[in-house]
Amino acid sequence: MASTVIGAGITIEGEITTDEDVVVAGTVRGKLSAKEAITIEHGAVVEADVVGGSLVVAGALTGNVTAAERVDLQSGARVIGNVKAARVTIADGAQFKGNVDMDV
């Protein structure tokens, strides 16, 4: 269980900084940075630059993404923005528009 959860029906406009895991099921606008894993669930809307240890996206994400380890775009994800991580996977059924940078 993630230590920080942005539930469905909640909107955060601003900057979220954390040293722990984050699960987003609601709406985040601004900036989201976490040291650990970030999960953007199906139904979530993130309009923010995202920096994290690893990132799993199943919802809608607009913004640039940087992850220390990996980025996984799951089926059903809608991502617009540049993705930078050592490992990037895009599942069949994920929508994506942007650059991928797997440069380490």
Add this chain to the structure above:
Amino acid sequence: MAANVTIIGRATRVRGRVTGAASLEIRGLVEGEIAVGGDVTIDATGMVGAGVRGRKLVVRGAVKGDLIGEESVLLEEGSRVVGDVRAPRVAIAPGALVRGYVQTGQGGEQRAPAPRAQAVAAAPKPAAHVAHVAHVAHVPAAAPKPAARHAAPTAQAAARRPPPPIVPALKKAKGQMAKKREH
């Protein structure tokens, strides 16, 4: 996943507005306004640097800003609040620190016996409290405090009133100065 409850974790900092219809639990730091339709719980490790608005507010941590509850505000032991507290029901437990204006009964919804019982338990003057059930604008839990609170404004008013005596004093001084100038 159980993501219908929002939790701002201990190691998390939010700078900005938090809005929505759902409930919130804050264990970390929120440096922005919170306005939600659900309940808000600010845990012992939680800190909020701005106003909080919600249905039921439970505070065990620190808040610097106004607390406005549509139903109730419970300030539990260990809570620190600097700001105004407004809700139909307000309970301030022993061990809670509050600095600000407290108003209960806003909107006049005076019902729901269960939390009321809690409020009475926390209140040193339950009789006065019950007597005012039909009426509004009574601070239930901080019964001894209102006197101090009411005293404070009068003290302030008294402090505000003195200027007139000071002005003549100044005028005297000015007059003396004028006299000095004349010499």
